[in-house]
Amino acid sequence: MIIIPIYVVGAGPWDPELITVKAIKVLRRADVVFYGSLVNEEIISMYAPNARKIFMGHVRGDAHREYVIKAIELAGKDLTWSSSRMVTQ
Numbered sequence: 001m002i003i004i005p006i007y008v009v010g011a012g013p014w015d016p017e018l019i020t021v022k023a024i025k026v027l028r029r030a031d032v033v034f035y036g037s038l039v040n041e042e043i044i045s046m047y048a049p050n051a052r053k054i055f056m057g058h059v060r061g062d063a064h065r066e067y068v069i070k071a072i073e074l075a076g077k078d079l080t081w082s083s084s085r086m087v088t089q
Helices: 021-029 041-047 061-075
Strands: 006-009 032-036 052-057 081-084
Touching: 006 021, 006 061, 021 041, 032 041, 032 061, 052 061
Parallel strands: 006 081, 032 052, 032 081
Antiparallel strands: none
């Protein structure tokens, strides 16, 4: 069985100082970060400066499917990725 490292990180209420320590650790290790329009880009810049950043915009429901497929493809290439988005998106 292959384990693919994919993390979903809540970005908090827009303030980069209110993100959890665990989220910071995951973002710092990420090779790729998918993020939506509700995420303060300063959070991504501060905590994942070297990661490839993929902006998803504001997507719902089935629209997430293409990003999930892309994330699985990237994870299969031994990359660690983080989807930094608010759960309500």
